[in-house]
């Protein structure tokens with residue numbers, strides 16, 4: 001429940017600049033934040049946090065296995081043995097026909113970092129109740145290239161990661177993973193091209209922290225190519241840490 005002075009303050013602020021629902025555009029009531037109660041109830045939640053095996057995790061594990069098959073020689077089964085099934089979850093389905101996409105657009109292009117924190121908190125709150133995410137000790141956001149971050153003023157993945165880390169009681173680390181070159185934002189390239197484009201774009205640098213369960217956080221999971229590229233860089237420096245994945249949106253079906 002909000003404190004009384006906050007309600008008065010918000011009522012005054014709403015009079016001057018009404019807040020609207022990110023999905024349907026309706027004017028928000030005093031107790032509503034970012035979404036109206038109807039859109040909050042109708043959010044296409046994935047419930048992936050309840051299932052350690054789900055389609056998002058299957059996709060990223062597919063990429064990991066494929067990578068091992070091409071990079072690790074057949075005789076060397078050590079690394080393959082060490083790769084456990086990676087856990088992954090997203091808050092909602094990012095459907096083409098649904099306006100829930102606005103949550104991510106507003107965060108990425110309209111400077112709505114408060115939305116990133118709000119929905120990051122919601123995601124973290126779901127994850128903290130899942131046993132397979134309970135021991136996450138390190139949260140790392142997918143980094144932007146420094147020029148892009150400088151232009152935008154913030155990294156949208158970091159806004160989400162910070163809130164998730166807080167909910168999970170884990171440490172946020174932004175000094176481990178770096179994007180060493182800019183990758184094209186072109187959306188029309190095919191999956192294979194995109195993977196080639198993004199692989200090797202990241203570099204991980206060891207700090208004095210020794211993580212045991214790392215959670216990589218991004219705003220959206222589309223093909224998994226970006227998160228897989230981040231995973232590859234981190235795996236180089238932490239050969240035995242568990243690496244899991246979390247995003248707000250997930251492009252795909254159940």
Ligand SMILES: [Zn+2]
Pocket residue numbers: 021022023024025026035036037038039040
């Ligand atoms: Zn609404």
